[in-house]
Amino acid sequence: DGGITQSPKYLFRKEGQNVTLSCEQNLNHDAMYWYRQDPGQGLRLIYYSQIVNDFQKGDIAEGYSVSREKKESFPLTVTSAQKNPTAFYLCASSTRSVTSYGYTFGSGTRLTVV
C-alpha cells in the first residue's frame, strides 16, 4: 500500500544534541512537508520541498534543517539551536495537483527533550 512512513515513532533528545527524523513516501508525490504540532495550537509549517534538491523555509524554520536528495525522502534534523523541540512532528506529501487531491500525512514522530 502506498503511504508515508515516519520513523522513529518516539525519539528522545539530550540537551545540545542533534537528532534526525525520517520521512519516506512511496506515493510518487513531488512535494513534501514538515509540520510541528503543539497542544492547543494548529499545525505549523517548518520546511517544504516541491522538487528534489530544492526546499523552502516555512513559518518556524529556525533550529531545523532538511535535505531532499531523493524524491521519496525528506529527513528533518532538529539541531541544538532549537530551544524548545519537544513536540509532535508530522510529515506530509502532495502531488503537483495539490488543489485537486490535497495532502497525505504520516503517522508522526513524538520528540521529547530529556
Add this chain to the structure above:
Amino acid sequence: KQEVTQIPAALSVPEGENLVLNCSFTDSAIYNLQWFRQDPGKGLTSLLLIQSSQREQTSGRLNASLDKSSGRSTLYIAASQPGDSATYLCAVLGLSGTASKLTFGTGTRLQVTL
C-alpha cells in the same frame, strides 16, 4: 494572513446523535478546504476535500459543506458512533507569496459516549 477557527473546541454527544462541526477562515481566496481526523498520538487521516468551486462533498456518514464567500465550512456527522471519537481538523489551502500554503485550525475534540 489566513486564520482558521474551529468551534467548539470540544464536544461530547451520546451515540446516535447527528452533529455539526464548524470551521471559519478569514481569507476567502482559497484553493480548497480539507477535513482531517486525528486519533490521540496518531497522524492525520484525510476525510474530505472540497475544492473552491464546490459546495459540498459526501463520504458515507460524513458531509462537508463550503461557503467560500462567508468563509465557513461545516462537517456533518450522521448517526455518531463511539469510533468517531477523535479530533477533527480543518485546513484551507491558499496562496502565500508564490507558493500555496495549508493553514490549520486548532481542531474540535469529539467524544461520542455509549
